[in-house]
Amino acid sequence: MVNKLWFFFIVVGIAVAAISGDIQSVTTTLLDSAEKGVTVAFGLISILTFWLGIMKLIEKSGLLNVLVKIMKPFAKFLFPDVPVNHPAMSAILLNMSANLLGMGSAATPLGLKAMEQLQELNQDKKTASDAMCTFLAINTSSLTIIPTTVIALRMATGSTDPTKIVGTTIIATLCSSIVAITVDRLFRKVYRGR
Amino acid sequence: MGFISILSQWAIPVMVFLVVLYSYIKGVEVFDTFVEGAKEGFQTAVKLIPFLVAMLVAIGIFRDSGAFAIITKLLSPITERVGIPSEVLPLALMRPISGSGALAMTTELMQTYGPDSMLGYIASTLQGSTDTTFYILTVYFGSIGIRRIRYAMTVGLIADAAGFIAAVIVCKLLLT
Numbered sequence: 244m245v246n247k248l249w250f251f252f253i254v255v256g257i258a259v260a261a262i263s264g265d266i267q268s269v270t271t272t273l274l275d276s277a278e279k280g281v282t283v284a285f286g287l288i289s290i291l292t293f294w295l296g297i298m299k300l301i302e303k304s305g306l307l308n309v310l311v312k313i314m315k316p317f318a319k320f321l322f323p324d325v326p327v328n329h330p331a332m333s334a335i336l337l338n339m340s341a342n343l344l345g346m347g348s349a350a351t352p353l354g355l356k357a358m359e360q361l362q363e364l365n366q367d368k369k370t371a372s373d374a375m376c377t378f379l380a381i382n383t384s385s386l387t388i389i390p391t392t393v394i395a396l397r398m399a400t401g402s403t404d405p406t407k408i409v410g411t412t413i414i415a416t417l418c419s420s421i422v423a424i425t426v427d428r429l430f431r432k433v434y435r436g437r
Numbered sequence: 438m439g440f441i442s443i444l445s446q447w448a449i450p451v452m453v454f455l456v457v458l459y460s461y462i463k464g465v466e467v468f469d470t471f472v473e474g475a476k477e478g479f480q481t482a483v484k485l486i487p488f489l490v491a492m493l494v495a496i497g498i499f500r501d502s503g504a505f506a507i508i509t510k511l512l513s514p515i516t517e518r519v520g521i522p523s524e525v526l527p528l529a530l531m532r533p534i535s536g537s538g539a540l541a542m543t544t545e546l547m548q549t550y551g552p553d554s555m556l557g558y559i560a561s562t563l564q565g566s567t568d569t570t571f572y573i574l575t576v577y578f579g580s581i582g583i584r585r586i587r588y589a590m591t592v593g594l595i596a597d598a599a600g601f602i603a604a605v606i607v608c609k610l611l612l613t
Binding site for chain 1: 452453456457459460463465467470471472473474475476477478479481482483485486489490491492493494495496497498499500501502503504507533540543544547548551552553557558561562563564565566567568569570571573574576577578580581582583584585586587588589590591592593595596597599600603604607608611612
């Protein structure tokens with residue numbers, strides 16, 4: 244799917260630029276975006292390094308087991324294929340906790356760690372497992388309690404009540420997460436046979 | 438309200454404080470352990486470069502060529518009928534594709550219509566309740582070399598659509 248989408252974006256994009264007579268913008272965009280990709284990746288180094296360091300502490304100190312114990316029943320329901328004591332489960336739970344607190348910077352490295360661990364359990368290394376699909380469904384629907392960035396942005400644009408949207412955000416995010424989990428379950432059954 | 442803004446300010450410092458304190462009490466060599474974990478940070482980031490460049494280039498070309506605007510124009514008559522303001526449609530389409538692009542659009546909407554307008558509320562709620570689906574799929578699957586992502590993208594996009602519709606309805610019902 245990423246394959247097709249990537250093809251679609253590039254071919255349609257260049258074609259539209261050619262038709263509208265703005266072909267030189269393609270070259271500029273191409274170089275700018277490539278540079279942005281490298282910049283973003285390098286920007287992640289500091290965050291990744293810091294949070295992976297903190298995560299090691301959480302792992303070694305046994306804090307992880309405390310957290311895992313609390314969220315165990317919930318995770319068991321969502322990820323029936325992942326053994327509760329497997330490191331993948333811990334990483335998943337940590338990523339979800341970080342997302343809940345709106346710590347996007349912490350959530351990404353934890354999420355990548357979870358994917359790495361899930362890959363160990365995966366039979367076919369080139370194909371996504373059921374657990375990976377569920378994990379990404381929850382991640383892309385973004386369970387948030389504190390939308391930190393948005394609150395900051397509202398402050399910056401002169402809102403009289405920057406946190407007013409917290410309630411609506413929680414309701415909307417709950418809706419999208421419930422839909423994500425439900426649709427994921429349905430699709431899992433449909434794809435089972437293939 | 439006060440509680441929530443205090444919570445968002447304190448969440449990260451408190452978490453770091455508790456983790457370091459708890460580890461120390463448990464007898465963990467805090468500095469050495471931190472460094473040991475941190476070592477992986479650089480490698481992980483560098484591994485992401487090819488995936489990020491590939492995706493950002495494609496999105497950039499698609500957006501700057503005007504193809505993105507055409508799609509928005511084609512969809513707006515349908516969405517308008519359901520009660521979705523056409524001003525927030527580009528944001529809803531951008532959100533799954535580009536995090537920084539969506540943030541820029543949200544900023545623009547709030548500056549044009551005001552953060553405390555209905556459009557401002559919808560844009561804020563939408564920005565906070567959904568995530569950059571394509572980015573997450575690319576980075577997460579890319580980092581471990583998954584090629585066939587099966588139904589993951591479809592589920593992500595359906596969830597985004599649900600979040601978008603929910604944001605519009607909830608804002609219209611609760612914030613007037």
